[in-house]
Amino acid sequence: DCLWALPRMDETLAATAESSSQPFNETKTLREGLVDQAELETTFREGMTLIDRFYNGGNRAKPEALDILVVVLDSVVRRMRNQYSNRxxxxxxxxxxxxTIDAAIARIKPKQEQLKAELAAKRARAEELGGDIGDGLGSVKSAIDIAKEALQNAKIATRVAEGKVSAQAQRDARGYDSHGRPLAGREKNLRRNPNGPAARKPGDMLKDVLETRQT
Structure with missing residues (x-):
């Protein structure tokens, strides 16, 4: 018994040829879409001729066919082995x-951890310095505001002092205050002409006005 024995091909092909050789009188509506009967018979004959090259009218393959199958299987196995070795x-x-990559990672990882620690410390220091800078800017702004306020007050005080000095100079130039009283040490009219009329005393003009009203 051969390992390559298959079901009887002559019986299968004969039944297929017999069923295909029947006329298509019952399927007139599908006749236009089917191939011609002569073409079908030719195709089946060619197929049977090809099968006869491997089978001797029965279910046993010819020795030549077995040799071909062995060669084909050897080539398939050879390709599979080559592919397996390549893979x-x-x-x-x-x-x-x-x-190689794992070894490189193992070499880099300690340095990476060190750099991470240094980066964390520098970030903490940066945050601390940022807070100090913020506090310093707040102090500088506060000092600037205080200086602006002090400058404004100094300008006001300067204008007040200049006004007082100017008033005092005008009063010293007149020789009497706003009420007409002579200043200390200025009771004597220094502008009086010794050879002219006598200088009026304070209140003389007011006495003359009162006497004029009574008359």
């Missing part, structure tokens, strides 16, 4: 690259 080589290369 194994690619897997080994990938694993080698992965090992």
């Amino acid at each position: 194994q080589r690619e897997i080994a290369d990938c694993r080698e690259k992965m090992a």
Whole structure:
């Protein structure tokens, strides 16, 4: 018994040819979409001729067909082995690259942790300095506001002092105050002409006005 034995192909092909050789009188509506009967018979004959090259009218394959199948299977197995070896080589290369990358990561990781620690410390210091700068800016702004207010007050005080000095100079120039009283040490009219009429005393003009009203 052959391992490549198959079901009887002659019986299957004969039944298929017999069913296909019947006229299509019952399917006139589908006749236009089907191939011609002669073409079908030709196709089946060619197919049977091809099968006869491998089968000897029964269910046993010819020795030549078995040799062909063995050669085909050998080529298939050879390709599968080549593909398997290629895949194994690619897997080994990938694993080698992965090992190289893992080693590089292992070398870099300690330095990375150190840099992370330094970065965290610098960020904390930066936040601290930022707070100090904010406080310093607040103090500077407060000092600027105080200085502006002091400058404004100084300007006002300067104008008041200048007004007082000017009033005092005008009063000293007149020799009497706003009520007509002579200043201290200025009771004597220094502008009086010694050879002229006598100078009026304070209140003389008011006495003359009162006497004039009584008369």
